[in-house]
Amino acid sequence: MGENNGEVLFSDLSGDDYQKPTEIESLCLNCGKNGTTKLMLTRIPHYKEVILMSFNCAECGFSNSELQSGSKIQDKGLRIEVSVSTLRDLSRQVVKSDYATLIVPEIDLQIPPLSQKGDITTVEGILTKTIAGLEQDQPVRKYQDPEGYNQLQEYVLKIKNILELKQKFRIIVDDPSGNSFIENPFAPAVDPTRIERHYVRSTEQDHELGLYTAKELRTEEEVNADNAVGDALTEEKLKEEVLHFSTNCPDCNAPAQTNMKITNIPFFKEVVIMATICEMCDSKTNEVKSGGGIEPKGKKITLKINDPSDLNRDLLKSETCSISIPELEFEMGGGALGGRFTTVEGLMHNMLEEIEKNSIWGAGDATAPDVAERMEAFKKRMHECIEAKEPFTIILDDPAGNSYLQNIYAPEEDPNLHILDYERSYEQNEDLGLNDIKTENYQENAS
Template structure:
């Protein structure tokens, strides 16, 4: 492969400016005649949706041909459950991205659509109901001839689906996706949608197998991580504070090989953190991620800053991956995990937030976005740009981290900052549940192990 090709993203959009899409040709066995045929692979992107792998097989011996499309999506670290309350015609028009592995449920009518042939789709809530009705009606003539009782029950359930679509009463659409790659449109974007809730969960063994992850592989990855951690700790004991480590990774945007830099640093009046930065030469994507070097604190922390001057934008900010961010004046909230861990300035954090919310949401761009959403996003980004440019003051930036690992620079340290309030609070049961602390036993565990 040429050096120019190696600097291009692995998955890239088809374009007239890219005459060489780099198809891969593999000699494959023909299942029709047993001779060797040719499989061609093309890795590409569907704009504002996802990465896909196009496969085309052709056998010159018997003429057999076959074309397939498979998802090239990265499996997320955790599965996701999205719940949406459907109570209006506008809700029926919500766009839904259902990945290959997603199960769709409507609990009120005890209805479930399992993953079908691992095919993902972009549709609407109404489209899901319409497809279900059409699918059930398709075989009814044959059913009525073979089993009239079953056909009557299905007719009754079809009517239930039709009544559900008529919104005789509100219902809940639940998308359970172990791969974590499904979406339901947020009609209030970029604000919080009260009808929309999402949560993440650890996959069990069966779900890992379903998405193509197996225990042996996980065990190997864990052993490798433990070995790397051991080596890192040994190096840290020597001179890690003054050293930047480099290790090979894949770009989280285009999956091309790149390099990540890692360093431990100490934040004054706070604690040690691990900073990791990645710069991809193939697509230009840059990330910086921060991990706490001191574990979970005894209490959560809530930091509120009132922005009164452009100099406030240059304050150092550490936002951990468990931290939520609020801007009350914009009626805006960024949930925990949305931006990952960041160590930057307040200006940099707001810029990253804008890029994440405006640039990475597949349902607020192009033809998939309504004019209302586009107008709302335009108004929101204008105000956000004014804040970033230091032209809008009096707004409040709130960081709420139940793990207690977030920080904002006090420019008056060690004196009290008149524009910033820091409150340490006791975590609730729900906070501990999200952090995985309720299932963690740290005292007398030897007794449980022996019993």
């Protein structure tokens, strides 16, 4: 949570701790007189920081509302697909950014990006709002375009049928900015009807988000000047030097500095260690990335923990590595924690902190009773695992093959540690961007 001069910038959205919005006098686009815009910076539980805005004109009664992400554009795009078959599914929270495309395949419904403002609602709210929009001009259309009127009435009936759950349907949110969200009501357990996939954006999608590479922005004179520089940073110099570059704080988005160093982990490989310190909110983060390329095969590491000493094993988790603990029915994707070089115990604490920081649990009246009860039981069992009061299994699944867990019996085999190298699936290669790389007969194809 970002803080500025001791004041909370983004506080959690909760009925127990009311945060007064900021009011600004602004022009009404409907009547041309002045109305009032209210702004509130808050954090949506189980999601991230957002800016809530609403406008109201006392003169003509015009009003509207909008939601914008208070976080930076994510490193990857996000596609979430959920199957809806129960009343609880209809009440799932949905956050849709300006850049997201929303699709309901069963009724051929598609809401394209930038056609609606960002919104926080539910699955039912999205469909109800769609019905209201379609029926808005129906009284006039009934006389001016009877055929179009009848077609829209038939389509509205389809939407009402799925709202009444007369058939199962899917809702898909595809957001290149990565700032959309659909609630998992089973958290922290896996949602069997929810499929979430992160993907690498295309160049066109980057440009739609206003993202351009330094090379795309540089002028021809700058490129020629760079080519003329002979004092290049060699590999030897890079390993000896700590590099510094400007970035933004992941918590409060203030300008910050990141330090980067290349080093070697014994019995493993070369890695890049990065640390960021923010002077505004005192936030400190660190991340580890593999310095080598993607391995030929994926790697699945399984460790059975029966003794407290197992919690002290060194562990490297790459940013593509997912974590699961079968005994807790718990899974966490690679993007949640990024790359980490720590111990098993340290990773468990990191997971628990991430869950508590970005969850609907403990969020006052915003928490469903069944979820709050489930969370308390989960936290209790997680703490018991961290204290080694009960045996459990931790599984690191890294399609890139760049994760590592210490074998304390080396060079002998570890009876509690099992490492499996496997062939990646087409979908995993797609997520890593390998399906677009052509290496066979490259020279022949290039000519």
